[in-house]
Amino acid sequence: MADTYGDIDLTEEQLQICRLARRFAEEEVLPGAVRRDRDEDHFDRAIVDRLGELGFLGMMIPEAWDGLGLGLDTYLMALEEIARADASVAVSMSVHNSLPTQLLLRHGTEEQRDRWLRPMARGELLGAFSLSEAGSGSDAASLSAQARRDGDDWVLSGEKMWATNGASADLILLFARTDTPEDRRGTHGIGAFIVPTDAPGYRAGKKERKLGLRGSETVAVHLEDVRLGPEHLLGEPGEGYRYALGALEGGRLGIAAQAVGIAGAALEHAVAYAAEREQFGRPIKDFQGLRFKLARMGLRVEASRALLHRAARVYMKGETRQRMLSSMAKLEASEAAMEVTREAVQVLGGYGYTREYPVERLFRDAKVTEIYEGTSEVHQIIIAKELYSQRGTDQ
Numbered sequence: 001m002a003d004t005y006g007d008i009d010l011t012e013e014q015l016q017i018c019r020l021a022r023r024f025a026e027e028e029v030l031p032g033a034v035r036r037d038r039d040e041d042h043f044d045r046a047i048v049d050r051l052g053e054l055g056f057l058g059m060m061i062p063e064a065w066d067g068l069g070l071g072l073d074t075y076l077m078a079l080e081e082i083a084r085a086d087a088s089v090a091v092s093m094s095v096h097n098s099l100p101t102q103l104l105l106r107h108g109t110e111e112q113r114d115r116w117l118r119p120m121a122r123g124e125l126l127g128a129f130s131l132s133e134a135g136s137g138s139d140a141a142s143l144s145a146q147a148r149r150d151g152d153d154w155v156l157s158g159e160k161m162w163a164t165n166g167a168s169a170d171l172i173l174l175f176a177r178t179d180t181p182e183d184r185r186g187t188h189g190i191g192a193f194i195v196p197t198d199a200p201g202y203r204a205g206k207k208e209r210k211l212g213l214r215g216s217e218t219v220a221v222h223l224e225d226v227r228l229g230p231e232h233l234l235g236e237p238g239e240g241y242r243y244a245l246g247a248l249e250g251g252r253l254g255i256a257a258q259a260v261g262i263a264g265a266a267l268e269h270a271v272a273y274a275a276e277r278e279q280f281g282r283p284i285k286d287f288q289g290l291r292f293k294l295a296r297m298g299l300r301v302e303a304s305r306a307l308l309h310r311a312a313r314v315y316m317k318g319e320t321r322q323r324m325l326s327s328m329a330k331l332e333a334s335e336a337a338m339e340v341t342r343e344a345v346q347v348l349g350g351y352g353y354t355r356e357y358p359v360e361r362l363f364r365d366a367k368v369t370e371i372y373e374g375t376s377e378v379h380q381i382i383i384a385k386e387l388y389s390q391r392g393t394d395q
Helices: 012-038 045-053 072-085 087-098 100-107 110-121 240-276 288-317 322-348 359-370 376-390
Strands: 127-130 146-150 153-164 171-177 190-196 202-207 218-228
Touching (some): 012 072, 072 240, 087 100, 087 127, 087 153, 100 110, 100 127, 100 171, 100 190, 100 240, 127 153, 146 171, 153 171, 171 240, 190 218, 190 240, 240 288, 288 322, 322 359, 322 376
Parallel strands (some): 127 171
Antiparallel strands (some): 146 153, 153 218, 171 190
């Protein structure tokens, strides 16, 4: 594993988990990647269920709740391995691990953890997450889906967008307004709800037809008077927005790991092709222009991975710089993925532009890493604000 993780010291347990992830990715995930990309209207629940069987859907959940009790760093390394094979499978793993399960772990009651978190850790239930709406993407606080009280119950109505796993998941951690239209309370008027996807009134819309990550399911969610008991509210009714922001900081590191995996796969294909492809009587790797290009690609992959694990260490320690470094890691890794995959297509030339070679798929998959879990522009704003905040000159 040293060829991938460089000077990161791995314990024997981490080494075994990373080897398992790589073997699973190469033997079971990679062979179906082209099919999942082609058959984009079909969600491959079977491969996600295999993630659960192997423990990859409960990596950061403590053993007391039937998880593996592993650290964020180990999870990110395993996620990178899956993303190298198929980023569509990796995003299902990422969403489940970093958002609904972590929110239940941090803010759920004992009863909620017993009912939902345990089977999620075992891979028996697949989780989804829904914050965005058609009119509230980067400005998540402007969401309009409404949760109104009816006795002890909550009744949810409205439309949500961009829900990964939203049609095939067994439950979705969903955010809706708990204040009233007559008394809006901004970010303090949003609640988080555990919504079983078989609840009456919950309906997933059509699967979005996307540029990349075609094997990943992204749907709109329609809420038509979904009635939930009080046990489905997570934490306090007005604190959902704060919960979401806290979870998304960790989620950004998952997207960064996904981006590193995509970039690493593209680099491998480019290096191998350049050694085999001959022009003018010699391999194209012998041409200085190609060597400079490959060197730059390798640099971006290694730098992104190093920053990712630096950010993970800070995040695990709960240091004040975790928000800034999470944004930095996500920004750097996603932009590196776009550069490396673009250059991989260029190295392969006309073949790189065809679906005969995987770099075309990797290029398409890389683009969304610059968009979801906060756009590159949003992360630059966060980073700049954090730089000044540390100096005590910005609020």
